[in-house]
Amino acid sequence: MMTGIKCCIKKDIKETLRTGKVLLFTLLALGIAVMIMGFTLLFTDIPDYLAMELPGFDIESLESMMRTLYPREVGGSLGVFSYYIGFFYSLIIILACNNIIPKEQKNGKWILPREQGYRGKDFVTSKCIVYGSLAGVSVFVTYMLYYFVACAIFERTITFGNAFFLAILHGFNIFFILDFTLLFATWFKSGVIAAISMIGTVLFVPDIMNILPIGKYLPTYLLTFVYDARSDYGSVVGPFLINLIVFIATYVFAVDRLDREERNSLKRG
Amino acid sequence: MVKVDGIRKTFGAHEVLKGVSFEIKEGTIYGLIGKNGAGKTTLMNIMTGLLEANGGTVDMGSSAWGIKNKSSVGYLPDLPNFYDYLTTDEYLDFLLMDSNPVRRNDLLKMVGLSSGLRIRTMSRGMKQRLGIAAVLVNDPDVILLDEPTSALDPAGRADVRNILMKLKAEGKTVILSTHILADMDSICDKAGFLSQGVIVREVDIARSRENASVMIVTFAVQPDLDTLRKYAPNLTVENQQQVKITLDKADRLHSQQSILEGLGKMQQEITSISSKSFSLDDIFQEVCL
Numbered sequence: 001m002m003t004g005i006k007c008c009i010k011k012d013i014k015e016t017l018r019t020g021k022v023l024l025f026t027l028l029a030l031g032i033a034v035m036i037m038g039f040t041l042l043f044t045d046i047p048d049y050l051a052m053e054l055p056g057f058d059i060e061s062l063e064s065m066m067r068t069l070y071p072r073e074v075g076g077s078l079g080v081f082s083y084y085i086g087f088f089y090s091l092i093i094i095l096a097c098n099n100i101i102p103k104e105q106k107n108g109k110w111i112l113p114r115e116q117g118y119r120g121k122d123f124v125t126s127k128c129i130v131y132g133s134l135a136g137v138s139v140f141v142t143y144m145l146y147y148f149v150a151c152a153i154f155e156r157t158i159t160f161g162n163a164f165f166l167a168i169l170h171g172f173n174i175f176f177i178l179d180f181t182l183l184f185a186t187w188f189k190s191g192v193i194a195a196i197s198m199i200g201t202v203l204f205v206p207d208i209m210n211i212l213p214i215g216k217y218l219p220t221y222l223l224t225f226v227y228d229a230r231s232d233y234g235s236v237v238g239p240f241l242i243n244l245i246v247f248i249a250t251y252v253f254a255v256d257r258l259d260r261e262e263r264n265s266l267k268r269g
Numbered sequence: 270m271v272k273v274d275g276i277r278k279t280f281g282a283h284e285v286l287k288g289v290s291f292e293i294k295e296g297t298i299y300g301l302i303g304k305n306g307a308g309k310t311t312l313m314n315i316m317t318g319l320l321e322a323n324g325g326t327v328d329m330g331s332s333a334w335g336i337k338n339k340s341s342v343g344y345l346p347d348l349p350n351f352y353d354y355l356t357t358d359e360y361l362d363f364l365l366m367d368s369n370p371v372r373r374n375d376l377l378k379m380v381g382l383s384s385g386l387r388i389r390t391m392s393r394g395m396k397q398r399l400g401i402a403a404v405l406v407n408d409p410d411v412i413l414l415d416e417p418t419s420a421l422d423p424a425g426r427a428d429v430r431n432i433l434m435k436l437k438a439e440g441k442t443v444i445l446s447t448h449i450l451a452d453m454d455s456i457c458d459k460a461g462f463l464s465q466g467v468i469v470r471e472v473d474i475a476r477s478r479e480n481a482s483v484m485i486v487t488f489a490v491q492p493d494l495d496t497l498r499k500y501a502p503n504l505t506v507e508n509q510q511q512v513k514i515t516l517d518k519a520d521r522l523h524s525q526q527s528i529l530e531g532l533g534k535m536q537q538e539i540t541s542i543s544s545k546s547f548s549l550d551d552i553f554q555e556v557c558l
Contacts, residue, residue, distance in 0.1 A: 007366050011352060011359075018354035107350045111319070112403045115343060116364045 004118050008126030016134055024096060025134050028089055029142035036081045037149060040070040074150045075158035075229040081146050082170050082226045085139055090174065090202045093135050094181050098198075099191030101127060101182055120258030124186050128179045128251070136175035143167035162231045169236065170226045176219070176243060177202055183247075186254040219243035270295060271411055271442055276325035278311055285311050287466030288325065293444060293459070295410075298437050300453035300474075301446040302549065303463035304557050309446040310347060312463070313415050316444070317344035329411050343404035347416040349396065351388045357399055358384035364406045376402040380432055394425025401432055412436060414445040418452050430456050450549040460549060464557045472552060482544060484514045484528065489538035500531020510540075 016022050047063035071077055101124060104110060110123060147163040177198060184194035206223045209215030215224075221239040271293040278286040285308040293299040303309050314320035316327050329342050351360055361373040377384055380398040388399065397417060404412055414433075418426040426449070433456050436443055447453060453460055458475060461468045486492075491509045498504060503515040516524045525544075532539060 003366050003368075007363055010367075011355065011363050014359070015352065015354055108346055108348070109350045109352060111344070111346055112349065112351075112400070113364060115317075115404070116406050117366070 004122035005125050005129075008118070008122045009130055012126050012130035016130060021096070021131070022134060025093065025138045026142075028092055029085065029138045030145075032084050032089055033081060033142050033146045033149075036070075036077070036084055037146070037153075040072060040077055040080070041153070043070050044072055071154075073155040073157045074147065074163075077150050077154055078143070078147060078158065078163065078166065079227050079229045082143065082166070082229070085143075085170065086173070086206075086223050086227065087203060089135075089139065090177050091199060093174070093178055094195050094198050094202070097131055097178060098181050098185055098195035100131070101186050102189055102191050105189075114262075120186075120262060121255045124182070124251075124255060124258065127182050131182065132175040132179040135178045136171035139174045140167045140171035143170055158229060158231075162229070165231075165233065166226050166229060169222060172240075173222050173226065176247060179247065180250060183250045183254040187250065187257055189257075217242065219246060270328070271299075271444070272326075272328040273312075273316065274326045274328070276312065276315055276327065277323045278308070278315060278320070279323050284466060286315075286322075289463065289466070289468055290325075291461050291468050291471060293442055295442050296437065296440045297458040298433060298443040298445065298456055300457035300460035300549075301444060301463060302448070302450065302453060302460050302553060302557070303446070305448065307463045307557070308466060309463055310415055313344065313413050313444070313446060317342060317413055319344070341410045342413065343407065343409035343411070344413045345400045345404045345415065345417060347419065349400035349403070351396065351399065351403075353387075353389040355388055356384065357382050357386045357388065357391075360388060360399065361402060361406065364403055372406070376405055379405070379435065381428065392425070394421045394428060397421060397425065397429060398432065401429070405436075409441075411442045411444070414443065416447050417445055418447055418449055426452060450553060454549050462552065462556045469556045470552060472549070474549070482516050484516065484525065485511065485541075485543045486514060486532065486539060487511045487541045489540050492537050493535070496535055497531070500534075501528045 016025075044063075044066050047059045047066060050057055050062065051059045070080060104123065110118070110120070113123075114120075144163070144167050147158075147160075147167070180201075181194050181198045184197055185191045188194060201220065202223070205218075206220040206227075209218050209220050210224055215221060216235060217238050219239050219242055222236060222243060225236055225239075273292075274290050276286050276289040277284070289308075289312055291299075301309050301312065311320065315322045316329070352363070355363065357377060358373055361376060362370070365373055374384070380402045382395060382398055382402070386395075388396065391399065397420070401414070401417070404414075417433075418429050421429065430452060433443055433445070437456075445453075445457075454474065458473070460472045460474055462470045462472075485507070488510045492512065494504075494506065494512075497512065501512075501514040505513045505515075507513050514528055516528075529542075532542075
């Protein structure tokens with residue numbers, strides 16, 4: 001079984017490299033980083049420009065609003081960056097990958113490998129490892145790059161250790177978001193259902209959950225933890241474990257569905 | 270011996286297969302013939318375990334179909350789909366789980382493909398050959414090919430036919446479906462015609478080819494059939510001026526000579542005489558349409 005997963009991983013690494021997924025994931029994360037850095041530098045200078053052009057304009061409130069939206073300090077700026085990653089990056093990778101597994105299955109790409117002993121579990125596990133890692137690592141690397149650049153430009157309000165922890169956590173968040181998408185797509189045999197449920201969860205649930213007292217125990221808390229660039233690490237243990245349990249359960253359900261299909265197809269009437 | 274017994278399959282209210290039964294000898298090529306929608310692919314999917322039958326059994330060799338003898342059967346679907354970003358050798362290595370580079374090279378050689386060829390850039394014929402190589406990875410005893418030549422040009426079809434003949438020479442049992450009857454005619458030992466959910470006729474192609482041939486005689490005017498029957502008892506009237514005479518299976522040459530002699534004695538103007546040998550197409554027209 002391990003050989004099957006290993007060979008699938010090797011194949012999927014080639015897939016991400018040759019179908020442009022590595023490029024997409026990396027450039028997307030870097031693009032968001034450049035965009036946020038650009039917004040912060042550009043928009044926070046707008047009030048000064050307006051003060052010159054429009055005498056009597058309420059510059060102070062605009063300045064304060066801009067500095068709230070795009071803070072010129074490392075922690076706050078990282079928070080904005082991670083929010084955009086959580087929002088746009090997640091959205092695009094969900095839409096780029098939601099149909100990978102159902103499409104392969106429907107197109108009959110598994111028929112010949114299955115004849116040679118591969119199992120559905122091998123394909124799904126490998127996709128989760130390769131695609132999840134690619135997304136997670138590109139977010140981790142971009143987060144750290146952003147941190148170093150921000151430190152050089154803005155006031156440093158966050159330690160390296162804290163940034164490193166937040167980068168790892170955000171990498172895991174994106175890893176889980178993508179893997180949940182892949183597993184839901186396998187479980188429900190539909191990329192559309194997987195995309196809708198994950199986009200809903202990632203984009204809207206964190207804000208709703210923040211209002212509720214149980215919100216800090218749910219996996220979506222991990223996203224808001226990174227958005228707020230917090231450092232009370234103990235508070236992420238509970239939601240992280242719950243996230244892990246939900247992930248394992250989803251994996252088991254998805255793989256069980258494939259196993260049942262395989263068993264049924266081998267039963268003779 | 271492959272034995273398919275009473276296979277039934279229903280999709281909703283539509284019964285596609287109503288008890289399909291046939292047997293195939295080891296080391297032979299069996300052709301499954303039927304028009305589009307006759308249930309050939311459904312039957313193949315059932316035989317390979319991709320689809321569950323509503324009834325009946327499939328015996329693919331030593332024991333009834335099951336996970337144990339899975340590798341003894343290879344199945345190539347009509348439109349095989351590959352990971353097209355891989356190369357030919359990478360794809361076969363993937364199927365072999367990186368375990369046997371020698372086998373990979375042998376398979377590429379057998380189907381006439383070079384290594385390092387990106388699948389995305391390959392023609393349909395080349396992909397079909399790669400599909401056959403992929404099916405042979407585990408050296409199965411029984412190989413099922415669904416429409417292996419349907420999307421190919423004449424050169425591609427000839428390539429596939431040659432590969433199938435090689436497989437037969439190696440003692441493999443091959444079951445193939447196609448609507449290109451000329452392919453069946455030239456390579457199959459036996460053919461089964463699938464129509465209305467059952468095998469309506471089975472033909473031993475080699476024997477039929479030896480035994481059956483007909484002469485088509487066209488006269489300038491309507492011939493005197495009573496006189497003609499004296500020389501050619503097995504005749505069928507095609508139209509007013511044309512008759513079809515079936516030659517004696519036991520002694521085709523002599524039968525042909527005596528008919529020609531008789532036609533000469535009749536002293537009626539003949540516009541054409543043509544001979545027609547065994548044709549799957551005729552049987553297809555008769556039993557499937």
